Amino acid sequence: MIITIDGYIATGKSSVAKKLAEAIGFIFFDTGAMYRTLTYGLLKHHINFHNEEDLKKFLDSFDMDVKIYRRERLYFYEDEDVTDKIRSREVTEAVSEISANKAVRDKLILLQRELSVGVNAVFEGRDMGTVVFPNAELKIFLIGRNEIRAKRRFDEIVQKYPEQAKNLTLEQCLEDINRRDHYDSTRENSPLVQPKDAHVIDTSDLSLDDVVNKILESHASLT
Ligand code: DC
Numbered sequence: 505m506i507i508t509i510d511g512y513i514a515t516g517k518s519s520v521a522k523k524l525a526e527a528i529g530f531i532f533f534d535t536g537a538m539y540r541t542l543t544y545g546l547l548k549h550h551i552n553f554h555n556e557e558d559l560k561k562f563l564d565s566f567d568m569d570v571k572i573y574r575r576e577r578l579y580f581y582e583d584e585d586v587t588d589k590i591r592s593r594e595v596t597e598a599v600s601e602i603s604a605n606k607a608v609r610d611k612l613i614l615l616q617r618e619l620s621v622g623v624n625a626v627f628e629g630r631d632m633g634t635v636v637f638p639n640a641e642l643k644i645f646l647i648g649r650n651e652i653r654a655k656r657r658f659d660e661i662v663q664k665y666p667e668q669a670k671n672l673t674l675e676q677c678l679e680d681i682n683r684r685d686h687y688d689s690t691r692e693n694s695p696l697v698q699p700k701d702a703h704v705i706d707t708s709d710l711s712l713d714d715v716v717n718k719i720l721e722s723h724a725s726l727t
């Protein structure tokens with residue numbers, strides 16, 4: 505069984521997907537981390553993704569690995585642990601444009617579908633319920649008020665990446681969220697849109713447990 509969780513930035517997608525997957529014994533895939541790892545690879549090798557031939561060569565050999573260590577997911581690229589690096593400002597700034605590229609999406613969609621074969625999984629991202637798994641049994645779409653999402657993102661960066669947070673303000677977080685929401689929703693390839701058959705949950709005033717419980721209640725076979 506495949507469950508998809510899509511939605512806007514900082515609506516709690518990853519935390520919800522992770523907790524839900526743990527609660528029901530499913531595997532969890534954070535597809536944003538896949539786009540981030542691929543972006544890291546392009547930056548590492550100084551590849552200009554506008555050059556179709558160079559991009560194709562890179563994509564043909566692109567691979568990544570996910571390992572579980574003490575219940576945390578670690579992302580590896582070319583045997584290097586890139587778990588923190590893929591959250592860097594450099595990668596975050598580049599990933600929106602790179603993830604809008606059709607060849608990049610085709611490659612990762614293929615990988616995501618391969619990962620789904622024969623497993624029970626929660627896939628979290630932007631186009632899971634619309635493009636990658638249109639026949640998923642349960643689709644969730646998370647939304648939230650912009651100010652609340654900006655505050656969440658700000659708090660998360662302060663807590664997890666204090667170096668990055670030094671020159672960051674709440675206003676910058678809000679601007680960044682608005683810019684990325686707009687970009688993700690208006691891009692030509694796989695824009696972020698709500699699947700018609702999705703359960704929509706506004707997470708602004710809900711705790712993580714509240715959201716997970718709502719999802720569990722929405723699908724009888726999960727409990
Ligand atoms: O969820 P995130 O911020 O880690 O995602 C990183 C970027 O990847 C974001 O700009 C949107 C993009 N993305 C995407 O286009 N499709 C997905 N399925 C997941 C993420």
